[in-house]
Amino acid sequence: MIRSLPNSRRYLYSYKLYMGLYFTFLFAPLVVTCVLAFNDSQFPALPWKGFTLEWFTADLPHRVGIFHDRMNLESIWVSAQVAFFVTILSVTVGTCAAFLFEQEEFPFKPALYFLMLSPLVIPGVILGISILLFSNTLGLYCETRWGLDVPLFRPGFWLVVLGQFSFIATLVTLVVSARLRKFDRTLEEAALNLGANRFEAIWHITLKFLRPAIVGAAAVAFLMSFENFNTTLFLTGSETTLPINLYLQVRDGSTPVINAISFLLIVGTSLAAVANLYFSRKQE
Template sequence: MIPTIPQSATIRTLRLTYVAAFFLFLFIPLIVVVAFAFNDAAYPMPPWHGFTLDWFLADGNQDRTGLFFDQDIQTSLWYSFKVAVAVSIISVLLGTCNAFLLERFRFRGQQVLSVMMLLPLVIPGVILGISILALMSHIAQFAEDMAGWDLDFLRPGLVLVAIGQISYIASITTLTISARLKRFDVSLEEAALNLGASNWAIFCTIILPYLKPALAGAAMIAFLLSFENFNTTYMLTGSAAPLTVMIYGRMKDGATPVVNAISLLLMLVSAGFVLVMNLRKSKATTN
């Protein structure tokens, strides 16, 4: 529709109804999860038994252990944080290299490489995890049989979880950084070369500052995708279970509202990242 054309009251009412219904569909489940994080009951479900902070602050007395005193949760949070930081750093580095390879060079098979890079994004996470697990297990077994090397990091564990997540998150960081690099004014680089600057100096003083918003955004996206991933992580995890796998295990065994408390924490962290990204984007636009 053309915005300047007057619309009837019926059209406006239908539009507002659709918008309201859409946002209710999105946010009512989240509101329910948040509300029952404060429910004074043993299970994260109706009816409401009163307000409590036990699922955050209980120290283990009265058969309740809150989020901030649950050692298993804190350990799994630490595992997820370590993996997410490693995945973010490596994915941004790979994404930067890939972006320069695709945007600054021309070679045979470049289009095929561009398409192949997108395949991990359309492959189901479970299939991706199983494939990586099978490949790495065969490599580790082959190395042990042929040379006696114990490549334990290729067995299910946090290292393999990071490898599995990087296999598709690197594609996302590549797209993010490539979109920024594509808009770079090459004449600035040519002018610096004419003035005698080295390639490394040009990269550090011109290209890198220009790419900084994309690098920061790609790092935040990679961190969130890694921290909240379940499908691939579940197939590759070992005894050290990241947060999403630990929550899944608790849901199978009978969850308490502490799971709702974890969900609230993840929502706040994700919202914080999105807010920072939007603020950086607005700042970059104004500059």
């Protein structure tokens, strides 16, 4: 049953087999994708035709590696910029929200808290179309009322940033709130007694305490934004983000360049995950 109880051999072996199968299931698609990024073939499929780095480095007429693939490189850059702004916005607003819900009292607080949680249960596609509709309505209003054409209200970079921010801020709020709840408020009171005002106390004391949570939340926010598909799908303009761009390529037939990009993403995110784990261990 559990560690401390006697277990039959058969139970343990079959349980280990199950775990083995589970992890195979979990990793098979990733491993295959990575391996085929190095296959010297025009298609991401077996048979194995030899090892090559050309899907990363080549700049040949019939084979363009990722490092020379303008379109994909541009979409990576767009995604990185979007993720940067989403992270800044959602960390700022999410931290404000954490302070608001943990430390302030005001009427209708439970209702507002419930509203803050709602993006967790709204499907991303719905969030995307709602924001698209609303921005379109605002854009039409500005145009008919004042004859103004506001680029912000059309699908494009900033609308993607706002759309992703609208639900990522909730996650940041939850992560930062959880840490803020453990904060000993007498420390803040001590600072106030010593002549600091509320903002100085927050800046010098509370934010220092919150830093690991804020850094962790920022990392998660960046990653979620970088990989978001559902909400972005409806809000993107002519500059597409990486997931949308990859989706269009995968839908219309694929080349091993996609494997090469996937390989870089897998290695990059795994390193980030390990680093994150290492630093969070060190904190404790």
